[in-house]
Amino acid sequence: MSESPVSLLGIRFSELQEILVADGVSSHHMRALWGAVQRIAFTDLASVDFLPPLRKWVHENVGSGKRFFIDLPEQSEEIHSSDGLTRKYLLRLTDGQVIETVLMEYKGRFTACLSSQAGCAMGCVFCATGQMGFVRHLTAGEIVAQVQHVRRILAASHPDRRLRNIVLMGMGEPLHNYDSVMRAMDVVSHPAGASVGANHIAISTVGYVPHILRMAEENSPYRLAVSLHGSTEEERSSLVPMSKKWNLETLIDTCRNYCRDTGRRIFFEWTLIKGENDSPETASRLAKLLEGIESHVNIIPLNPTNGYDGSSSKGGEEFQRVLREAGIPCTFRQRRGIDVAAGCGMLKAQKLRKNSTVNA
Numbered sequence: 001m002s003e004s005p006v007s008l009l010g011i012r013f014s015e016l017q018e019i020l021v022a023d024g025v026s027s028h029h030m031r032a033l034w035g036a037v038q039r040i041a042f043t044d045l046a047s048v049d050f051l052p053p054l055r056k057w058v059h060e061n062v063g064s065g066k067r068f069f070i071d072l073p074e075q076s077e078e079i080h081s082s083d084g085l086t087r088k089y090l091l092r093l094t095d096g097q098v099i100e101t102v103l104m105e106y107k108g109r110f111t112a113c114l115s116s117q118a119g120c121a122m123g124c125v126f127c128a129t130g131q132m133g134f135v136r137h138l139t140a141g142e143i144v145a146q147v148q149h150v151r152r153i154l155a156a157s158h159p160d161r162r163l164r165n166i167v168l169m170g171m172g173e174p175l176h177n178y179d180s181v182m183r184a185m186d187v188v189s190h191p192a193g194a195s196v197g198a199n200h201i202a203i204s205t206v207g208y209v210p211h212i213l214r215m216a217e218e219n220s221p222y223r224l225a226v227s228l229h230g231s232t233e234e235e236r237s238s239l240v241p242m243s244k245k246w247n248l249e250t251l252i253d254t255c256r257n258y259c260r261d262t263g264r265r266i267f268f269e270w271t272l273i274k275g276e277n278d279s280p281e282t283a284s285r286l287a288k289l290l291e292g293i294e295s296h297v298n299i300i301p302l303n304p305t306n307g308y309d310g311s312s313s314k315g316g317e318e319f320q321r322v323l324r325e326a327g328i329p330c331t332f333r334q335r336r337g338i339d340v341a342a343g344c345g346m347l348k349a350q351k352l353r354k355n356s357t358v359n360a
């Protein structure tokens with residue numbers, strides 16, 4: 001454990017238990033502490049009616065200037081889509097960085113879309129976050145705090161429902177921040193906490209090859225989603241500059257090996273961009289590329305940004321038809337939350353633009 005204060009939110013169950021025992025507190029108190037931190041998300045642990053040994057440990061170790069802290073980010077903005085099914089939150093972290101978290105409802109099931117970094121180093125040309133550049137990785141505690149934030153909102157608006165799914169598809173490239181993301185997902189999937197099943201957690205990457213390999217080596221239980229966006233080296237690298245480092249051929253080989261070694265399916269995300277990657281010919285090439293890979297393709301029209309626009313429903317359906325005829329399982333998702341700037345980084349970018357206009 002490092003010397004600087006650490007967020008209790010980002011500590012795994014087994015690690016916290018080891019800390020308590022090393023401090024001379026019986027592990028019997030662990031469930032009470034974990035439940036208060038992770039299940040109920042108390043921020044003021046000193047006010048919880050723990051048994052004396054745990055109360056003493058909390059008093060000595062948790063709080064301002066002590067070994068551990070627990071805090072949730074401040075919500076600086078909240079907007080809802082007109083159908084009320086998508087809610088987007090701008091959250092301000094302790095150092096002033098602002099990130100986005102989204103809560104989506106589909107057929108009565110709730111999914112949180114989390115950010116893994118402030119900004120992003122990958123620079124995808126159609127993405128508002130990519131255009132901001134990289135600021136810093138989020139800590140595991142900051143990633144878990146987003147889950148706690150939406151769980152609190154859900155508890156108030158739908159007390160009979162729980163958070164069912166998590167997707168790491170907000171701001172940032174999750175596999176660039178591998179250790180913190182995996183740690184955070186280990187925490188939120190723990191049955192005594194938020195208890196989101198590992199197979200209901202999707203970690204999305206734009207093709208960070210070394211850490212796809214690491215997920216396979218470690219037999220990570222989380223679902224892998226790979227954003228392809230291009231069916232040739234040229235098409236992909238014009239949209240995803242990072243693919244000059246790990247090209248399409250290397251990425252597809254890595255995905256093939258991942259499926260073979262883990263026996264798991266990969267979800268391929270395809271952001272459908274009008275006039276860029278939405279032709280039937282591109283769909284045929286994509287089908288060829290994915291031959292022999294246990295896959296499912298999610299086709300999602302782009303939320304308009306940065307001069308790029310999403311394809312029409314007709315274009316998406318045609319793309320889906322070509323894939324299906326080639327035997328590739330796929331889903332065409334209608335664009336959701338367009339009126340709440342739901343594409344990653346869009347709300348923050350809008351906010352920055354507004355502020356610079358006001359300050360000009």
Ligand code: SF4
Nearest residue numbers: 120122124127130172
């Ligand atoms: S699409 Fe994802 S990986 Fe690409 S720049 Fe945006 S946040 Fe980063």
